[in-house]
Amino acid sequence: MSPDNASVAIITGAASGIGRALAAHYAQRGVHSVIGTFPGDPHDPEETLRLVTEAGGQGVIHEVDVRSTASVDAFAERAVQEFGRLDYAIANAGILRNAALAELSDERWTDMLDVDLTGVLRTLRSGAAKMTDGGAMVAVSSIAGGVYGWEEHAHYAAAKAGVLGLVRSVAVELGPRGIRTNAVIPGLIETPQSLDPVNSLGPEGLERAGKDIPWGRVGRPEEVASVIGFLTSSDARYVTGQAIVVDGGLTIK
Numbered sequence: 001m002s003p004d005n006a007s008v009a010i011i012t013g014a015a016s017g018i019g020r021a022l023a024a025h026y027a028q029r030g031v032h033s034v035i036g037t038f039p040g041d042p043h044d045p046e047e048t049l050r051l052v053t054e055a056g057g058q059g060v061i062h063e064v065d066v067r068s069t070a071s072v073d074a075f076a077e078r079a080v081q082e083f084g085r086l087d088y089a090i091a092n093a094g095i096l097r098n099a100a101l102a103e104l105s106d107e108r109w110t111d112m113l114d115v116d117l118t119g120v121l122r123t124l125r126s127g128a129a130k131m132t133d134g135g136a137m138v139a140v141s142s143i144a145g146g147v148y149g150w151e152e153h154a155h156y157a158a159a160k161a162g163v164l165g166l167v168r169s170v171a172v173e174l175g176p177r178g179i180r181t182n183a184v185i186p187g188l189i190e191t192p193q194s195l196d197p198v199n200s201l202g203p204e205g206l207e208r209a210g211k212d213i214p215w216g217r218v219g220r221p222e223e224v225a226s227v228i229g230f231l232t233s234s235d236a237r238y239v240t241g242q243a244i245v246v247d248g249g250l251t252i253k
């Protein structure tokens with residue numbers, strides 16, 4: 001793989017799921033991580049840091065709420081304070097909430113977009129502002145926002161679709177500064193989000209759904225993390241404004 005040793009990343013939502021797996025992946029490649037943790041959630045950022053340290057990497061935990069521009073600015077600044085630079089910004093934090101159209105109030109809609117779409121904007125904007133020597137950014141979308149309809153998730157789908165347009169425009173704008181911007185489009189990945197039986201499929205639903213996926217099972221967080229790692233690495237140095245589906249073939253069937 002490419003020599004991204006000693007590069008520095010900020011990762012939102014890194015106390016669990018895909019973000020945690022990415023911090024561990026980066027540690028194996030010598031990339032230092034600012035591990036974004038959201039104080040309201042039950043996830044344990046110390047476990048992420050333990051995985052990073054175990055892999056011989058360096059990381060620091062930082063509380064960030066992607067609904068606040070000041071909070072995300074401080075998050076990106078932490079990378080510079082702690083490690084002297086910022087190379088990669090990963091807009092991974094997200095929420096998933098059920099709501100049938102009739103119950104999809106303006107408030108629910110706005111709350112969802114604030115995290116899953118505007119939160120991505122804030123992360124890319126603050127991240128790019130701290131990159132002085134080029135860099136790479138990745139936003140986490142969803143098959144629900146690109147290639148798959150999902151009932152009772154219109155607000156989530158709209159936010160995740162918005163991420164794809166946002167990424168393409170930012171990629172064009174920041175290309176001349178040597179900053180690449182891409183997206184990943186995960187399918188069904190076993191994380192706290194999808195294991196939630198109220199807003200998503202839950203453990204049994206995931207197990208059942210996995211049988212219909214060409215690859216025969218749902219995905220693992222590290223299988224998305226490695227694609228994000230590829231997109232930020234110099235192996236993908238001529239790739240920008242793209243979105244890679246990581247779904248074991250779910251959406252091609």
Ligand code: NAD
Pocket residue numbers: 012013014015016017018019037038041043064065066067092093094095096115140141142143185186187188189190191192193194221
């Ligand atoms: P997850 O719930 O483990 O991770 C989401 C993280 O976002 C959590 O750590 C949470 O604390 C954090 N977060 C929530 N609100 C926040 C806020 N306001 N500020 C900062 N952080 C906040 O689930 P995951 O599956 O690892 O999710 C990571 C990303 O992947 C999300 O954007 C999600 O929508 C996307 N995704 C997941 C799947 C899947 O099947 N798991 C599929 C497609 C897309």
